[in-house]
Amino acid sequence: MTDQDPLAVPYRERERSVTMERMGDQPVSGTDALLEDERHEELFTLNIGPHHPATHGVLRLLTTLEGEVVRDIKPIVGYVHTGIEKSCEDQQYWKVITFVERMDYLAYYFNATAYCMSVERLLDEEVPPRAQYLRVIHMELNRIASHLFALATGALDLGAITMLWWGCRDRDLVLDLFEMSSGQRMHPRYIQVGGVFEDIPPGWEKKVREFLAIMPTRLDQYEDLLDRNEIWLERLKGTGVISQERALELGVTGPLLRATGHPWDLRKAMPYSSYEQFEFDVPVGHFGDNYDRFKVRMDEMRESLKIVEQGLDGLPEGRYITSNRKVALPPRHELATSMEALIHHFKLVTEGFRVPPGETYVAIESPRGELGCYVLADGSAKPARLHMRDPSFVNLQSLPDMARDSLIADFIACVAMLDPILGGIDR
Amino acid sequence: MLTTRLDKVLNWGRANAIFPATFGLACCAIEMMSVVSPRYDIARFGAEAMRASPRQADMLILSGRVSIKMAPVVRRLYDQMLEPKWVVSMGACSSSGGMFSNYAVVQGADKFLPVDVYVPGCPPRPEALIYGIMKLQDKIMGDKAMGWRERYQAEGTGEVEPGIA
Amino acid sequence: MPDATGLELIAQRIRSSLGDEAVTGTSYSRGQATLDVAPAAVYDVLAYLSKGDEEPWRRLMSLHGVDYLPAEPRFGVHYQLLSMERCDRLNVRTRIGGDEPHLPTVIDLFPTVDYQEREVYDMFGVVFDGHPDMRRILLPEDYTGYPQRRDFPMGGEPVLFTFNENQYPRWYD
Ligand code: SF4
Numbered sequence: 001m002t003d004q005d006p007l008a009v010p011y012r013e014r015e016r017s018v019t020m021e022r023m024g025d026q027p028v029s030g031t032d033a034l035l036e037d038e039r040h041e042e043l044f045t046l047n048i049g050p051h052h053p054a055t056h057g058v059l060r061l062l063t064t065l066e067g068e069v070v071r072d073i074k075p076i077v078g079y080v081h082t083g084i085e086k087s088c089e090d091q092q093y094w095k096v097i098t099f100v101e102r103m104d105y106l107a108y109y110f111n112a113t114a115y116c117m118s119v120e121r122l123l124d125e126e127v128p129p130r131a132q133y134l135r136v137i138h139m140e141l142n143r144i145a146s147h148l149f150a151l152a153t154g155a156l157d158l159g160a161i162t163m164l165w166w167g168c169r170d171r172d173l174v175l176d177l178f179e180m181s182s183g184q185r186m187h188p189r190y191i192q193v194g195g196v197f198e199d200i201p202p203g204w205e206k207k208v209r210e211f212l213a214i215m216p217t218r219l220d221q222y223e224d225l226l227d228r229n230e231i232w233l234e235r236l237k238g239t240g241v242i243s244q245e246r247a248l249e250l251g252v253t254g255p256l257l258r259a260t261g262h263p264w265d266l267r268k269a270m271p272y273s274s275y276e277q278f279e280f281d282v283p284v285g286h287f288g289d290n291y292d293r294f295k296v297r298m299d300e301m302r303e304s305l306k307i308v309e310q311g312l313d314g315l316p317e318g319r320y321i322t323s324n325r326k327v328a329l330p331p332r333h334e335l336a337t338s339m340e341a342l343i344h345h346f347k348l349v350t351e352g353f354r355v356p357p358g359e360t361y362v363a364i365e366s367p368r369g370e371l372g373c374y375v376l377a378d379g380s381a382k383p384a385r386l387h388m389r390d391p392s393f394v395n396l397q398s399l400p401d402m403a404r405d406s407l408i409a410d411f412i413a414c415v416a417m418l419d420p421i422l423g424g425i426d427r
Numbered sequence: 428m429l430t431t432r433l434d435k436v437l438n439w440g441r442a443n444a445i446f447p448a449t450f451g452l453a454c455c456a457i458e459m460m461s462v463v464s465p466r467y468d469i470a471r472f473g474a475e476a477m478r479a480s481p482r483q484a485d486m487l488i489l490s491g492r493v494s495i496k497m498a499p500v501v502r503r504l505y506d507q508m509l510e511p512k513w514v515v516s517m518g519a520c521s522s523s524g525g526m527f528s529n530y531a532v533v534q535g536a537d538k539f540l541p542v543d544v545y546v547p548g549c550p551p552r553p554e555a556l557i558y559g560i561m562k563l564q565d566k567i568m569g570d571k572a573m574g575w576r577e578r579y580q581a582e583g584t585g586e587v588e589p590g591i592a
Numbered sequence: 593m594p595d596a597t598g599l600e601l602i603a604q605r606i607r608s609s610l611g612d613e614a615v616t617g618t619s620y621s622r623g624q625a626t627l628d629v630a631p632a633a634v635y636d637v638l639a640y641l642s643k644g645d646e647e648p649w650r651r652l653m654s655l656h657g658v659d660y661l662p663a664e665p666r667f668g669v670h671y672q673l674l675s676m677e678r679c680d681r682l683n684v685r686t687r688i689g690g691d692e693p694h695l696p697t698v699i700d701l702f703p704t705v706d707y708q709e710r711e712v713y714d715m716f717g718v719v720f721d722g723h724p725d726m727r728r729i730l731l732p733e734d735y736t737g738y739p740q741r742r743d744f745p746m747g748g749e750p751v752l753f754t755f756n757e758n759q760y761p762r763w764y765d
Contacts, residue, residue, distance in 0.1 A: 078730035079497045083531035105454035168464030251704030269679045374656045389654035423453050496732045528748030530739050
């Protein structure tokens with residue numbers, strides 16, 4: 001709170017004037033009053049978590065407090081460490097997809113795409129355009145669902161429980177679409193090496209268009225609900241500020257970086273999966289405070305809706321998975337008539353495909369930032385090493401910078417708008 | 428005669444006003460949160476009052492994978508809950524370790540605390556969790572032994588506190 | 593990605609300013625440019641690439657530890673550099689052997705590696721000298737062993753089927 005524009009924090013000023021009886025032309029800092037008073041100079045350490053409602057999942061934070069002012073935060077992670085990377089080394093390439101989906105459990109399509117793209121690069125495999133479009137459509141729907149849930153739980157942390165109901169209601173609409181195209185609400189394992197698992201079912205497109213028609217109104221409703229709510233505005237505006245230079249130094253990506261005004265978006269900067277054929281804007285913020293993060297997420301959902309619509313309009317005809325039988329399963333009906341197809345099927349299911357030795361790193365833009373997948377292949381049917389660069393893991397490092405010298409209540413807002421996914425952090 | 432009736436009334440009350448502790452561990456927690464959302468609405472079964480503190484809750488929904496780092500914490504929270512208490516293990520991971528058979532995951536939460544209802548799935552659909560909670564309600568209504576140590580014949584397994592013993 | 597020629601030019605520039613031993617090789621495969629660097633020179637090379645070079649790589653996006661077990665030297669650490677101006681990536685790789693490998697930390701060049709170096713230490717036991725807080729990050733503090741080394745057992749429990757259920761003790765035994 002120290003280095004802020006005094007005009008940006010009227011609520012704090014008022015609050016301070018009430019609680020500390022400091023009116024008039026004192027500098028606004030919120031902390032100097034405490035410092036003057038000898039009794040408050042004591043620091044004490046408060047443990048928040050790992051089981052705490054306001055830390056999304058099992059994040060543990062060791063906070064050093066001075067009165068109600070946070071002086072330092074040490075995040076302690078690892079409570080959901082699942083050893084997924086180690087488990088993947090024991091699985092065939094096509095089974096690994098199931099595992100990587102469970103890392104960042106709100107962005108499962110992104111995890112699977114990042115992994116499949118890196119394996120495809122190692123195999124030098126072309127993905128048919130229809131599969132690329134289907135991936136884009138699903139990823140953008142997933143981005144909407146993820147942002148909605150982040151918003152819902154974030155608002156819940158700040159006491160706006162209506163947003164939780166509404167966010168879950170509309171997230172269920174997206175999950176219904178996933179269920180229709182792949183059979184599961186979460187972790188659908190829809191994206192395959194070489195394409196996608198199945199073509200979209202008849203009637204899916206109509207459902208998506210219905211969703212696209214509803215969603216803008218719903219987003220407007222959220223803005224009405226939150227954006228005109230004095231409590232919401234006062235708690236978000238001007239809190240958790242992080243400068244653009246510091247964010248870049250800390251490797252922060254995604255909406256957090258864009259909220260500081262840096263238009264870095266891998267979908268635009270290094271297009272993959274035919275994102276270059278889509279027209280969309282990259283929303284950015286101005287100050288890098290919590291309110292900008294909220295705004296950037298809201299606008300990103302609108303942009304995602306645009307992308308989904310363009311994807312449906314321009315969905316190319318053709319195969320949904322590569323025709324290379326060494327990588328993709330043959331169609332079901334061929335198994336009854338073709339011996340060759342049967343052999344391929346048997347080899348793929350029992351042994352999996354082999355990947356030539358090499359290593360690669362592929363990064364895509366997940367709802368939380370750069371999601372990179374590093375795969376080391378040693379020529380066998382199992383990856384020798386798989387590492388995910390998870391955006392939440394890196395973004396979490398910026399939490400101490402955001403929350404230092406602010407009140408506890410603001411730091412809760414920081415965690416809410418940081419949107420860390422512990423499954424992604426710990427893997 | 429009177430005591431059995433009273434028991435019935437008490438159990439009926441307990442079963443229809445379960446206070447779950449929010450305890451999200453991983454992916455399943457997301458589905459657990461959708462259970463309270465308007466479409467599934469667990470309030471129909473009287474279990475919507477999610478409590479953040481274990482001392483105010485009587486049902487622990489273990490939703491997600493329990494890692495070796497988390498297991499002591501879970502056990503501690505369970506010990507802090509007041510009797511009578513029940514545990515629902517949600518998802519393949521907390522029921523059996525699921526697909527993560529490796530160094531980091533406890534292979535089933537029943538290794539370190541008694542579990543009343545297992546809900547399979549990865550993740551289970553919200554309907555499945557609601558069904559599990561309904562099963563638990565049946566169990567509560569028909570069950571006389573309210574302390575879990577009696578229920579599972581586990582007397583004498585309490586932590587020995589040096590000051591007391 | 594810089595193409596093969598661009599990679600050679602980068603390597604030449606590093607060699608001319610830091611000496612011949614700094615860069616041990618280059619490889620360009622599948623669109624990814626990799627610069628092999630001697631472990632002793634990692635800090636200097638990264639400092640040069642991030643600040644001194646005419647085409648600087650200002651951001652480090654990811655740091656992976658790798659265990660190439662049968663091969664020697666055994667461990668590898670990858671630094672994925674990114675240039676946001678040129679939308680380009682460069683991979684700097686170093687190989688270290690031994691049971692307790694050491695590398696200099698680069699936390700003062702790239703503050704973002706704080707957690708990632710700790711993760712590599714946690715999983716592979718690579719100690720980054722000079723890191724202010726070199727502790728385990730994901731596993732419990734009292735854990736022994738470095739689980740993502742290739743020779744660390746997977747752990748877990750075998751699945752019981754009818755053919756092997758008599759071979760393993762059950763929980764009630
Ligand atoms: S059972 Fe499946 S969905 Fe649930 S925590 Fe485990 S991996 Fe995640």
